[in-house]
Amino acid sequence: MERPSLRAALAGARPLRVGWSCLPDPLAAEIMVRAGFEAVLLDLQHGVIDMGVAPAMLAAVRAAGGHALARIPVGEYQSASRLLDWGAEMVVAPMIETADDARAFAAFMKYPPDGQRSYGPARAVQLSGLSADAYRTSANGSTLAVVMIETRAALANLDAILAVPGIDGVFVGPYDLSIALSPDGEPGLDRSDTIAAMERVVRQAKAAGKVCGAFGANAALVRRYLGLGFTFATLSTDMDLLAVATRAAIAEVEG
Amino acid sequence: MERPSLRAALAGARPLRVGWSCLPDPLAAEIMVRAGFEAVLLDLQHGVIDMGVAPAMLAAVRAAGGHALARIPVGEYQSASRLLDWGAEMVVAPMIETADDARAFAAFMKYPPDGQRSYGPARAVQLSGLSADAYRTSANGSTLAVVMIETRAALANLDAILAVPGIDGVFVGPYDLSIALSPDGEPGLDRSDTIAAMERVVRQAKAAGKVCGAFGANAALVRRYLGLGFTFATLSTDMDLLAVATRAAIAEVEG
Amino acid sequence: MERPSLRAALAGARPLRVGWSCLPDPLAAEIMVRAGFEAVLLDLQHGVIDMGVAPAMLAAVRAAGGHALARIPVGEYQSASRLLDWGAEMVVAPMIETADDARAFAAFMKYPPDGQRSYGPARAVQLSGLSADAYRTSANGSTLAVVMIETRAALANLDAILAVPGIDGVFVGPYDLSIALSPDGEPGLDRSDTIAAMERVVRQAKAAGKVCGAFGANAALVRRYLGLGFTFATLSTDMDLLAVATRAAIAEVEG
Amino acid sequence: MERPSLRAALAGARPLRVGWSCLPDPLAAEIMVRAGFEAVLLDLQHGVIDMGVAPAMLAAVRAAGGHALARIPVGEYQSASRLLDWGAEMVVAPMIETADDARAFAAFMKYPPDGQRSYGPARAVQLSGLSADAYRTSANGSTLAVVMIETRAALANLDAILAVPGIDGVFVGPYDLSIALSPDGEPGLDRSDTIAAMERVVRQAKAAGKVCGAFGANAALVRRYLGLGFTFATLSTDMDLLAVATRAAIAEVEG
Amino acid sequence: MERPSLRAALAGARPLRVGWSCLPDPLAAEIMVRAGFEAVLLDLQHGVIDMGVAPAMLAAVRAAGGHALARIPVGEYQSASRLLDWGAEMVVAPMIETADDARAFAAFMKYPPDGQRSYGPARAVQLSGLSADAYRTSANGSTLAVVMIETRAALANLDAILAVPGIDGVFVGPYDLSIALSPDGEPGLDRSDTIAAMERVVRQAKAAGKVCGAFGANAALVRRYLGLGFTFATLSTDMDLLAVATRAAIAEVEG
Amino acid sequence: MERPSLRAALAGARPLRVGWSCLPDPLAAEIMVRAGFEAVLLDLQHGVIDMGVAPAMLAAVRAAGGHALARIPVGEYQSASRLLDWGAEMVVAPMIETADDARAFAAFMKYPPDGQRSYGPARAVQLSGLSADAYRTSANGSTLAVVMIETRAALANLDAILAVPGIDGVFVGPYDLSIALSPDGEPGLDRSDTIAAMERVVRQAKAAGKVCGAFGANAALVRRYLGLGFTFATLSTDMDLLAVATRAAIAEVEG
Numbered sequence A, B, C, D, E, F: 001m002e003r004p005s006l007r008a009a010l011a012g013a014r015p016l017r018v019g020w021s022c023l024p025d026p027l028a029a030e031i032m033v034r035a036g037f038e039a040v041l042l043d044l045q046h047g048v049i050d051m052g053v054a055p056a057m058l059a060a061v062r063a064a065g066g067h068a069l070a071r072i073p074v075g076e077y078q079s080a081s082r083l084l085d086w087g088a089e090m091v092v093a094p095m096i097e098t099a100d101d102a103r104a105f106a107a108f109m110k111y112p113p114d115g116q117r118s119y120g121p122a123r124a125v126q127l128s129g130l131s132a133d134a135y136r137t138s139a140n141g142s143t144l145a146v147v148m149i150e151t152r153a154a155l156a157n158l159d160a161i162l163a164v165p166g167i168d169g170v171f172v173g174p175y176d177l178s179i180a181l182s183p184d185g186e187p188g189l190d191r192s193d194t195i196a197a198m199e200r201v202v203r204q205a206k207a208a209g210k211v212c213g214a215f216g217a218n219a220a221l222v223r224r225y226l227g228l229g230f231t232f233a234t235l236s237t238d239m240d241l242l243a244v245a246t247r248a249a250i251a252e253v254e255g
Ligand SMILES: [Mg+2]
Pocket: A094, A095, A148, A150, A173, A176, F118, F119
């Protein structure tokens, strides 16, 4: 109830611990919160999660005291509104390349006059503990619209994108970015051009006063990205954590 | 297709790597197989798994090349037949205390004349790759009926239980066993009476030529139980693995 | 079988009793029909209903003798075709603002030559009791494409929207409309500008010979909207009915 | 977290407000809690709820701050253990007729030495906020085993049933009871023999220091049963509440 | 609504066309009704159907105008009551061997004074179109308790089983029966002892005035069993029909 | 593992046997593969299949040794990427009318530099048996982007559509095509204009070196379409196969 808002949590002294859900299982997401993640992002772009299971997952994450985030499929902005209606506190939109893309997304994320989000947040009101009026008047400020920067076009248009009203932050997908930056070569997270681009995103995002996050496939990458100045970096995925733990446990037995 | 039978795998030079599923998610079970478990047990006694999700989980484990095991709720022997029908290769029955209990369970696990398992294995035939006839004539031998030894009564009746036709092995639940052995004291897996009882189970099971397994909550316990001579020890649970991996990854970031 | 078509029912002497489903539960929707609603709308925009559960809900409503309606997410017109294919008799499209929007929606709602709805209504044919040919030749006439009027742009373009071939009616979302009409003030269903706008929608829709409906959050609002001349007004939601009935029953006990 | 235990809540100054779930929908159960029920019972005997959906429903009720209760199918005592494992705080067993029945049920509800509940409460531990040890040592006291008294045999054996260790209370099913008491006549909740039998249950239960509850189909019956001295009476069902509210709302419109 | 009762339909001039569901899919069951089956049996013993999906399947079969039957797992009589509560019109209990078995089953199938079925048929009342009172007073007569005769013991006890009050009919599982009759040889549906046993079941059931059915894996077997005098024989399974149709269609293409 | 790729299979000496799934049931799809289909297409446009059940269906088809195909709703190209991520080997996009449509679709089907498919194929990598790198570098070549040609505009733009990089083939929907070609008359698969248009599609597709397929509602149509030169024709649907087999079996009984 009295927990800090996601926005406040992101502004805390320590980077927020954010997990990543690909499994369509509310209990798996909840377990990640109970084990230490302060927020969990449901990946509806690349994960095995759809709009049918998302409401239960959002509720499970919040019931365990976590912040509930979600990533939508490319361009499916109407789903951003629905995920907010079901209790998501941040929605991440992949493959944003232009200010127009960002505006289209923001329109679905913010109530008028900032955007055109349609009103009907019965479920989010329940989960928020707020009155309907308090939810409506605070939602534009308390929920975050975050755009992914992961192509050459996005880098080129970054300042314009950051200037779009209603956009609260950016998020880097290092894999797609490195693929975009190495059309003829071998993509890689360690390539200097990938890292340089990520530094540039941090610099511009911070200059614009925006949150900036990155997908971190493992702890080493999260440390690197936090070192680059990202506000937060998501840490691994449920699928990878389960596989890593399986391998580690077997190795410990057979060591 | 050509993979060894579960029985053969249990008789191999190295203890079989067996995982434990509590999450009602076929994909989570499958991931554990892909990451190294050669078999996964679905826990319908204490896990969050029911007869509705079990068929998809059994199929997922087998599709990934793993052996599919299941534990039924206490006394729900009819579910043992159904799990076999859906492709389980071993069923574990908890809280078996007498030869009568074991006989009742075996009756549901074996076709006549060994038992009274009713015929109707359409799904198991599909998953086995065998003809219906070959499945029917081989099933009594290739699938395992395993009883849990976890009470004082069970220990007292162990030889009689082991002598029940159709019982292929025993499995120890160390928590319940230690609780049973310490009515007035503090139960514990490290208590000498718990360990002594487990050694006795191994000794008697081996003398009877039966498989003997144990639930191992973590790698150290699995090593201990294998050291006691158990044929196999299951290793942790999906819920614990996910939580352990979450904590480890966060610690590695914040280290 | 012999029940009147939805179009005929809407033209009846008494406004059709229409309920509103937000819960992803076919049985809850069915119960509302059994208790008196002659039609139920599945809300895929703001409700907790997705394309996975919609087919069973449409079938449940129709099996109980009700008319099955659905509202799609903003701009997700392809889902309108699918809902028709699964047996929806009316689809409501939110946030229609221009004749172009309406045309895009109508294209997914009507078979050629009126639109571009693709052919494949196996499920709807089953539920209709018609032959496939009879379904195909009657569907454009018997199913209704209804657009929501809930922004300033929509009001400004109302006549053009109403003139789009294939559009069978309009539906007002009073909350969004009042928010749109009060950018600097406090939105409210009782505001005179909101009510005036609704009257205007009724007037123009009737002049164009179209059905006009409104979302009525409770009985008082439904009475008001019917008083304004709306063809029908949906009455509350399943979530609200359950909450209202809970509070009433507790109050009656503790009175 | 700091909410009183179910046992404490039942001992409060005011009878606990207890709702009844028949719909297989976690959100419907949650809404009943948010609307005022302090506890909700999941009916796995006569409701449309099974062991597959129960875990999510138990979690939803508790996440909303309610106490989670469940009724098992007749004689399916192994499911009582599983529901406890998933977070149920009271389990109600229907059609208990003898002390032996009660003992069999209690054995599945209480850890040794009081019973034979098998250990494995991972999910309940998560939901309780307790450590595993604290859960284990407190569970026998904090969760309630409640038996239904609804036949002539049960009435005849009531004192013996109440004397069974581990039985925490009784619950009357007035429909079954009235049917049992009127073999040749017309059953009815208003029959004096039905009411007299219920009074007797209250008297004996209270003399034995046990909780006593009753199923109350509507507010009037709940008032009656509380007047008879029952500790609590469950109030209507989700299915009935939804139907009643539908009829009331339509009537209010059409007045 | 006006359709004949299942009992009347079974007494018709022509044997009832009865399909068999193993797939956990309400739509597949419904399609079988639309294509010609007048009744469909849900197989919860050997099919991939559990108590979670059964309610939707029962409703789907009835919505399409079919009679809804179900087979329970061995000995799981409490599920028989629940299936009746959800709308099943016949429940088939496998592996009944003695009059005691039959009595235990009948107790769960019939309201007092005939049995001990507990009262709570809200869903069945909805599907029946009857008032609650009319359902209660007619249910013992209109729903059928059918026991399977498929072992030597069952044959030996057949007259005693048939004499159990509340037992409405018998059903033969030819596979299990042939296995039981050929302990040392090769079981087979064509064995003269299997056929002779089936004739005996027909003779004794008819003498007792009971319905008698048999599982017919294909049309030829159904013809044979109807020729033997069975009241009805179920025809194939959904799984087999789909496989047979697939093979036939491919063969027709490649002819 | 060693099975030929879908592309290789399509280039084989004999047309690939392709089934069509409309039922939301992984087991039904799997059964079609086991009965002879070498590939099964999941129809998310007109079938009762959504993004929630698709992952399990794709996995079931592949586990049984089949190739997994899918058709998306009109214009929902983001779902094409997700289906690839979950293991689809071909995605069919309906109602493609222009080269721009085709380009938009191809962008979601191919990784850079050929398109803009975003990277995140964890599930597809698991199902492929490849390393992540091998999957990434081979996916553009091994998975097929297939566009439907079923309108006059599509026919007019066919060469331009076929010339779009990344488009691997075309697929004809004969129903929509015949409706499009007979605006004033009666559509029909036997109309000479329909057949002529299909021949033209084959001719142009082959000239462009592309795969060409067609929907074949029954064996006779499949034979016709293969005779016209189509690379493959899908054969019936699961719903139709089940209905056809039901009718045939009943007819065989009642002869
Ligand atoms: Mg990306």
